[in-house]
Amino acid sequence: FAPRLKVMKKPVLVSSTDGVGTKLIIADLLKKYDTIGIDLVAMNVDDVVVLGAEPLFFLDYIATGRLDKDQLVEVIRGIVRGCREANCALIGGETAELPGLYEPGKWDLAGFCVGIVDADKIIDGRHCRVGDKVIGLASSGLHSNGYSLARRVFSEEEIKNKWGKELLKPTKIYTAVILEALKKIKLKAMAHITGGGFYDNIPRVIPDGLQVVIRKGIWPVPPIFKEIQRRGQVAEREMFRTFNMGIGMVAVVSPKETEPALKLFQKLGQKAYLIGELVKGPHEVVIE
Structure with a gap:
């Protein structure tokens, strides 16, 4: 793979590896595998782009007890679609048939992505x-997060019928929108809201001495989250620690960049909301 290095003064490689967790079980219940590959790509490329890096290439690893060629084709189809959305090259992968390790019908999926960014353009929250x-x-x-809890509140019959389509909906890939936005506005920090939700992911990209205040009610929370909370009698704080609650990515901007950023994201077809601000205080997220 030959990256475009001429336009960079000091190129830095950024990498990520991740899977899709127990969302695979939902795909198995529905016998639908053409979108799980999109999830896999999303979980990796969006972890790379938060540093301002452009994803270069992607590799996948599929492990199974017994190879199902039809299923494999569908999974790869989703990976290809995800890589196209992220403008990322799919350069290879490994499919391992491990009958002594996985029972028939059991499998796992992992991905690996490498991106590149100029050193002076790395986004790490320092500003x-x-x-x-x-x-x-x-x-x-x-x-692709919170499925262990989600599966406990819906029966297999409900997943196969009413709720399956919603639970298997592909993960949003933000990479193309973010990279386009960075051409016109300055993003000081970004956090991909995955496992750990708001409380664990956002503080990682914010300097010590700053508190992140998030205000509820500004954005619409999709019904699926409210249904899970109601059925499982889950405390609100735990919901925001486990799920994205309708916000899959957050970005920090200066006050003067706020309105231009919101308008730009809308122009790019991405719904965006002003959901909070940074204040002086303990290094944590407060949701009020």
Whole structure:
């Protein structure tokens, strides 16, 4: 693979590896495998782009007890679609048939992505200041986290019928939108809202001494989250720690960049909301 290095003064490689967790079980119940590959790509490329890096290439690893060629074709089809959405090359992978390790019908999926960014353009939150604003980008649903809890509140019959389509909805890929936005606005920090939700992911990209205040009610929370909370009698704090609650990516911008950023994201077809701000205080997220 030959990356475009001429336009960079000091290129830095950024990498990510991840899977899709127990969302695979939902795919198995529905016997539908053409979107799980999109989830796999999303979980990796969006972990790379939060540093301002452009994903270069992607590899996949599929392990199974017994190879199902039809299923494999569908999974790969989703991976290809995801890579196209992220403008990322799919350069290879490994399919391992491990009958002594996996029972027939059992399998797992992992991905690996490498991206590149110029050193002076790395986005790591160091320039965040009191008064900066937090913009939330709408998610497409559960994405690929919280499925162990979700599966406990829905029966297999409900998953196969009423709720399956919603639970298997592909993870939103933000990479193309973010890279386009970076051409016109300055994003000081970004957090991909995956496992750990708001409380664990956002503080990682914010300097010590700053508190992130998120205000509820500004964005619409998709019904699936409310249904899971109601059925499982899950505390609100735990919901925001486990799920994305309708916000799959957050970005921090200066006050003067806020309105241009919101308008730009909308122009790019991405729903975006001003959901909070940075204040002086303990290094944590407060949702009020």
